[in-house]
Amino acid sequence: MKKGKANIMSYIKMENISKSFGNNEVLKNITMGIEKGDLITLLGPSGCGKSTLLRCFAGLEEVTKGTVFLDGEDITHKAAGKRNVGMVFQQYSLFPNLSVEQNISFGLSMQKMNKEIIRQKVKKAVELVELTGKEKEYPYSLSGGQQQRVALARSIVMEPKVLLLDEPLSAIDAKLRKSLQQRILEIHKELNLTTIFVTHDQDEAMIMSDVIHLFNQGQIEQAGSPVSMYTAPKTKFAASFIGNYNIINSYDFEEMVGVPVASDKEIGIRPETIMIAREPKADKETAEEYVLEGKIKSNSPRGNVLRYNVDVNGISLNADVLFRSFTLFENGSKVYLSIPKRDCLELALGRQA
Amino acid sequence: MKKKNLGSHIFLIIICIYLLIPFAVTLVYSLFTSWDSILPSGFTLRNYQLLFTDSQFWLSMGRTILVSVISVAISITILLLTMFVVVVEKPILGKYVQFVCMIPYALQGVILSISIISLYSGTGSFLSNRLFMLFGAYSILVLPYIYQGIRNNINAINAEMLIRAAQMLGCSEFKAYFFVVIPNIIQGVFVSALLAVSIIFGDFVLANNIAGNNYQNIQVYLFTKLSVSSGLSSAIVVIIFAVVFVITGSILYFQGRKKDLKQ
Numbered sequence: 001m002k003k004g005k006a007n008i009m010s011y012i013k014m015e016n017i018s019k020s021f022g023n024n025e026v027l028k029n030i031t032m033g034i035e036k037g038d039l040i041t042l043l044g045p046s047g048c049g050k051s052t053l054l055r056c057f058a059g060l061e062e063v064t065k066g067t068v069f070l071d072g073e074d075i076t077h078k079a080a081g082k083r084n085v086g087m088v089f090q091q092y093s094l095f096p097n098l099s100v101e102q103n104i105s106f107g108l109s110m111q112k113m114n115k116e117i118i119r120q121k122v123k124k125a126v127e128l129v130e131l132t133g134k135e136k137e138y139p140y141s142l143s144g145g146q147q148q149r150v151a152l153a154r155s156i157v158m159e160p161k162v163l164l165l166d167e168p169l170s171a172i173d174a175k176l177r178k179s180l181q182q183r184i185l186e187i188h189k190e191l192n193l194t195t196i197f198v199t200h201d202q203d204e205a206m207i208m209s210d211v212i213h214l215f216n217q218g219q220i221e222q223a224g225s226p227v228s229m230y231t232a233p234k235t236k237f238a239a240s241f242i243g244n245y246n247i248i249n250s251y252d253f254e255e256m257v258g259v260p261v262a263s264d265k266e267i268g269i270r271p272e273t274i275m276i277a278r279e280p281k282a283d284k285e286t287a288e289e290y291v292l293e294g295k296i297k298s299n300s301p302r303g304n305v306l307r308y309n310v311d312v313n314g315i316s317l318n319a320d321v322l323f324r325s326f327t328l329f330e331n332g333s334k335v336y337l338s339i340p341k342r343d344c345l346e347l348a349l350g351r352q353a
Numbered sequence: 354m355k356k357k358n359l360g361s362h363i364f365l366i367i368i369c370i371y372l373l374i375p376f377a378v379t380l381v382y383s384l385f386t387s388w389d390s391i392l393p394s395g396f397t398l399r400n401y402q403l404l405f406t407d408s409q410f411w412l413s414m415g416r417t418i419l420v421s422v423i424s425v426a427i428s429i430t431i432l433l434l435t436m437f438v439v440v441v442e443k444p445i446l447g448k449y450v451q452f453v454c455m456i457p458y459a460l461q462g463v464i465l466s467i468s469i470i471s472l473y474s475g476t477g478s479f480l481s482n483r484l485f486m487l488f489g490a491y492s493i494l495v496l497p498y499i500y501q502g503i504r505n506n507i508n509a510i511n512a513e514m515l516i517r518a519a520q521m522l523g524c525s526e527f528k529a530y531f532f533v534v535i536p537n538i539i540q541g542v543f544v545s546a547l548l549a550v551s552i553i554f555g556d557f558v559l560a561n562n563i564a565g566n567n568y569q570n571i572q573v574y575l576f577t578k579l580s581v582s583s584g585l586s587s588a589i590v591v592i593i594f595a596v597v598f599v600i601t602g603s604i605l606y607f608q609g610r611k612k613d614l615k616q
Contacts, residue, residue, distance in 0.1 A: 060517055081523040093518035096510060097536045107522030151518075158522060 010069075011036035011194055012057075012162065017066035019052055026052045028218040030066070034211075039188050039195040041205040044215030045241070050198045053215075054164050057196065058087050071161060086155030087164040090171060092147040094139040100150050101126070101135040107158045125153040128187060145176045152184070156191065163188075163195045169204065181207055202242045206230065214238055221351050231270075236347045239268035246271060246317050247347065256315055257290045257344075265346045273343040274319035276308060276329060280336040290339045296329045310337060376594060383587035400588035410589075413574035414596075420484075420560075420570060421553040424491030425546045428499045431492070433535065433542075436503050440512050440534075441526045454500035457493050462558030465490060470563060483564050490559050495549035502545025506538035544604050551600045554593065 010033030019027040027049045034040050042050035055061040057068055059080030068076045075083050094103050101122050108118045126132055129149040139147055148168055155163060165184070169177045185208060188195050197208055205212050206226040214221040214229065214237075222229065222238045229242050239245040245268040250261035261267060280291050294312040301307075301323065308319045308329060319337060329335055381388065386395030404410050432454075439447045457465075469490050473480040480486060512534045519529030557572035565573065575589045 058521060060520070080517075080520045081525070085521070087518070087521040089514060089518060091511065091514055093511075093514045095515060095519075095533050095537070097533075106519070107524075110523045110528070154522065 010034060011038075011071060012196075013067075013069040014053070014057065015067045015069075017053065017056060017068070018064045019049075019056055019061065020064045026218050027056070027063075030218075030220060032213060032220060032223065034194065034196065036071075036194055037192045038210040039185070039197060039208060040211040040213065041197045041199060041209040042213050042215060043199060043202060043205040043241075044221075045200055048215040049218040050215045051166055054087075054166055054196060054198050057162075058085055058164055059083050060087075084158075084161045085164060086158055086160035086162070087166065088148070088151045088155050088168045090167040092139070092144075092151045092171075094147055094150055094154075096139055099136050099138055100131065100142070103139070103150055104153045104157050106154065121157050122153075125157040128156065128190070129153045129183070143176075144172050145180055148172060148180065149183070152187070156187065156193070161194065163193050165195065165197045167198050167200070170199070170201075177204075184208070206242075212242075214241060216241075216351065219351055233268060233345065234348060235351060236266050236268070236349055237351070239345070239347050244271055244318065244320075245269065246274075248315060248317075252315050253344075256292060256312055261346070264349055266349065268345045268347045269317070269339060269343060271307065271318040271320035272305075273340055274317065275338040276310070276319050276321060277336050277338065278329075278333075281338055288341055290337075290341060290344070292337045292339065294335055294337055296331050296333050296335055298331060299328065308335075310335065312337065376591075379587045379590050379594075383584055383591050386584065397584075400582070400584045403585060404588050404592065409569070410574060413569050413571045416568060417554060417570040417572075420487055420491060420568075421550040424488050424553060425495055425499065425549045427488060427492040428495050428549065429503075429542060429546060432496070432499050432503050436507060437527065437530045440507060441516060441530065444513075451500070451504070454496045457496050460493075462494075462556065463562065465493065466559050466562035484568055487560065487563050487568065490563055491553050491556070494556070494559065495552060498549045498552065499542070499545050502542050502548075503538065506541035507534065509541075510534070510537045512538075540607060540610070544607050547600050547604045547607075551597045551604075554597055554600070 012034035014030055014032050017027055017030040018025065030049075030053060042053060044050045052061060056063050059075070059078060059082075063076060066076070067074060070083065070085070095106065098106065104125055105118050105122045108121060122135075126135060129152055131146060131149055131153065134142065134146065139150070142150065151168070168184075169180055172180060181204060184195075184197075187193070197205075199205055199208075206229075209226055211223060212226055212229045213223045216237050222234050224232075229238070233239040233242060233245070236247060239247055248256070248267045248269070250263050250265055250267070253259070253261050253267045280293070281289070292312045294310040294317070297309045297311050297316070299306055299308050302320075304323050305320045306323050306328070308321070310317050310319055317337065381393050383400050384396060384398070385393035386397055387393065435450055439450055469486050473486055475481060480489065512530075515533050515537070516526055516529040519533050520526060524532070555572070556570075557576065560568075560570040561573050561576065564570070566577075569577075571589070571593060575586060575593070578586045578589060
């Protein structure tokens with residue numbers, strides 16, 4: 001069963017979804033499937049349609065065309081509150097006049113549930129998001145991370161079939177984001193809750209997801225596991241959005257290595273696959289690699305990685321090496337790059353159907 | 354820096370004195386029988402005694418409060434329902450609602466009162482009753498103030514997002530508006546309502562033209578006493594000022610509380 005594709009057994013199926021606002025077509029014939037218990041990410045730049053798709057699934061927007069199935073039921077035209085779907089928004093959207101426990105119990109009190117049952121469910125949800133002791137506080141006295149956890153508890157206490165997270169961590173600082181990502185993953189695993197996560201942050205998508213759907217201009221550019229998305233992008237857009245690929249046009253690549261490439265393709269090379277050495281390898285070791293002479297233009301430390309920018313006959317390549325030792329290649333020094341041929345990926349310029 | 358602060362304090366004091374002079378003079382006229390030289394003479398509380406023992410004064414005051422409260426309530430109810438439609442269903446209508454609500458700024462009281470009388474007088478419907486005409490006229494007069502208050506507060510709390518969040522929790526849009534949005538804007542709306550009440554309190558034109566002596570409000574009552582005694586009319590002005598001062602003080606108090614809660 002191919003990850004991301006809709007099939008008859010998929011827990012969630014979105015078939016031929018299109019959405020337009022006036023003359024602006026925001027979603028173009030999206031078809032995808034999600035398995036039960038998966039955490040899938042809709043990834044893409046701003047304006048690509050990922051949040052719109054999420055809102056269509058939630059019922060907050062009407063689709064222009066297409067069908068949405070959840071657990072075998074057509075929910076395309078069902079009201080938002082009746083889909084049994086929870087949603088956490090980027091801006092938290094906590095109710096300012098209600099305390100933490102009142103916020104969390106809001107949905108349950110709308111269902112006119114027994115007060116004791118509500119109390120127990122709220123207590124469990126508060127423990128799950130590690131906010132014990134904060135029940136009587138109001139949103140204005142909580143930090144961003146705490147507010148987002150309240151929003152999360154408010155959704156999961158309803159025991160939804162699917163949890164939707166619309167860039168929930170975008171407004172949170174980097175350090176806190178890591179711990180919240182971990183918390184969301186733990187909750188997802190503990191509850192085995194099918195989750196759809198929207199983000200523009202590729203690192204976040206790689207950490208969180210079972211499957212990534214990469215969006216570009218209202219269409220799915222590519223879908224797959226984080227590893228396959230990272231190591232095998234199919235298009236120029238996918239390579240430039242995920243990872244830090246060197247992208248070289250066909251003419252330049254042919255000039256560089258002497259191998260012809262179709263003119264409608266470009267070549268993507270991950271920086272970490274490029275080895276740098278002061279001397280070239282012996283001939284017998286170049287069968288599987290391209291060996292190129294170049295000159296170091298600059299270097300920049302990025303945490304545990306040192307990125308070299310190397311000029312190879314006028315073509316600029318980035319090569320990442322682990323910051324393992326203090327041996328640095330000086331700017332302007334002559335070096336030899338070894339690039340595995342199998343890591344030179346052909347990238348289509350446009351989206352693959 | 355100290356010199357700058359002293360300068361601005363002195364300037365502020367001068368402005369306050371300038372603004373308070375008319376009130377101070379009116380207060381003096383209400384408490385003294387004559388003022389021929391530098392200092393007034395003949396301190397008396399007789400004007401206030403006459404007022405507080407005049408049943409017509411209390412009736413006028415009561416009518417003003419009643420008309421203010423009912424007119425403002427009508428305006429708030431209509432606008433809250435209108436803004437529900439704007440926020441939830443048709444945001445594009447927002448600019449048209451704003452335009453309509455701003456029109457009363459440009460309407461002169463005379464024009465409004467004469468228009469209303471000529472439209473509804475003698476039609477036989479309940480609107481031909483002068484009291485209901487007055488309710489309608491005042492609820493239109495205060496539209497801009499109530500609209501601004503509701504709209505600003507709705508924008509401040511990002512009402513649409515709150516409604517969507519409530520919807521996802523199984524709440525209908527209208528329930529979400531009623532149980533989530535309105536409780537969060539009520540304090541701001543209350544502040545706008547107080548402002549609207551103080552405006553109605555100060556109105557003479559509409560009350561005199563539409564209701565006249567049939568339903569005398571405090572301003573019309575003041576008008577009838579102008580020819581009786583300057584001391585008595587000064588006392589009425591002082592009392593009206595005191596009431597508006599209390600209303601304004603309440604506005605500032607509630608606005609301050611809102612800011613504290615936000616912090």
